[in-house]
Amino acid sequence: MAVTPRTIGVVGAGSIGASVCADLVLHGFHVVLVDTVPTQLDRAREVLTEAVRFGPMVRPGLPRLDLADALAAVRFTTELEDLTGCEFVVENVSEHWETKRELYRRLDALLPAEVGFGVNTSSIPVGRVAAETSRPDRVIGIHFMNPAYLKEAVEVMRGDATSQECLDDVLALLSGMGKETIVVGDFPGFVSNRISHLFFNEASRVVEDHGVEPAVVDEVFRKCFGHLMGPLETADLIGLDTVLLTLESLHDSYGDDRFLGSALLRDKVASGRLGRKTGEGFYTYRPTP
Ligand SMILES: NC(=O)c1ccc[n+]([C@@H]2O[C@H](COP(=O)([O-])OP(=O)(O)OC[C@H]3O[C@@H](n4cnc5c(N)ncnc54)[C@H](O)[C@@H]3O)[C@@H](O)[C@H]2O)c1
Known part of the structure; x- marks a missing residue:
């Protein structure tokens, strides 16, 4: 008997x-994807x-899907009401508290x-979000890294009010997405971003204050520290506005x-040079053919 996708x-x-x-x-889920901006x-x-x-070429183990089937698994919509019927919601709107x-x-x-x-x-404590809802026990932080489908692990933030049942459900969901999970406490920036954003900011200052080329900054981190990506290429991938x-x-x-x-980071954001998503940030990108 066919199993209905979640x-x-x-x-x-x-x-x-x-x-x-x-x-x-x-990973076989159906998705209702909502954004207010059609583009x-x-x-x-x-x-x-x-x-x-x-x-699947970059991360062996990812299933090969028919493109038409994959596109048909998503309902692309601008209407929040279309979420009715979803069993869980992952929220990814701009890193702006009022939004x-x-x-x-x-x-x-x-x-x-x-x-x-x-x-x-990237930074807002889960408890602060949970307090805006009538279900604080069902609110949990899930910090995916970009691009999510190529990453093996996810940082999960359990708020004070998050129930054990909610945590278990989310760990099972993420396991179904082939992810390892690292559960951390609920404080601004969590483990990843409280540290990494100082790192991005200082890397930007090294370029600004000392005229070092971004490629040189990143090369030091890749070749000397063995990081897969340097701080400035990572910031460009995240989006400099989000950073x-x-x-x-x-x-x-x-x-x-x-x-x-x-100042350099603020200048780039003010001029719309947001990284990969606009084609220019610390580096210039050509669109994928
Ligand atoms: N970029 C990353 O690598 C990354 C990684 C982990 C977490 N985050 C977090 O995820 C969130 C999104 O970050 P991003 O970099 O994708 O930002 P983004 O600016 O690229 O995208 C935000 C999207 O939210 C949409 N949006 C805004 N208000 C909305 C609303 N009320 N309803 C529906 N859609 C709305 C915008 O139109 C936009 O498409 C932020 O909280 C960020 O901190 C980002």
Whole structure:
């Protein structure tokens, strides 16, 4: 007997949301993908196409799917109401507190109490989000890295109110996506970004203050430290707007000026040079043919 695929809601189809959607589809889930901006949904179709074509080549073990089947597994929509019927929602809207707060209020009013919310944030504590809902026990942090379908592990943040049942459900969901999970506590930036964003910011300052080429900064990290990617190419992949919003959020939380975004980073964001997603950041990118 055929098993009905499970349907997961994904809200926000930007850099990470599109990639989480692709990861879910590659692992046999159906997805309702919501974004308020239709062109972002068009881009998410391209990300899914690329993931189906190249994902299994880059990460052996990822299943090979028929592209038409993969595209048919996603409902691309601008309407939040289309999430009705999803068993779980992964939220990936911009790293801006008021945007997230307004969205969680709407999601909470729309969806039954048993539906859990996975907060894919770079810095906002899960407890702060959970407090905006009537189901704090069903709210948990899931920090995917980009591109989600090529990464083997996910950082999971358990809030004070997150129930054991919710944690178990999410660990099972992530296991179904072929992920290892690392559960950490609930503090701004968590383990990954409290550390990495200082690193991105200082790398930007090394370019700004000392005229070092971005490629040289990254080469030191790749060749000397053995990192797969250097800090500036990683920042470009994340999106420099998201990096700057995350630094601002960490600065608000900790009041520590080390999190004040460098002038170069702010200048790049102000001029729309956001990294891979706009074709230019610390590096220049050509579109994939
Ligand atoms: N970029 C990464 O590598 C990465 C990794 C992990 C977590 N995150 C976190 O994920 C979230 C998204 O980051 P991003 O880099 O993809 O940002 P992004 O700016 O690329 O995309 C955000 C998307 O959210 C959409 N959006 C905004 N408000 C919305 C709403 N009310 N309803 C539906 N869609 C809405 C925007 O149109 C946009 O497409 C942030 O909280 C970020 O901190 C990002």
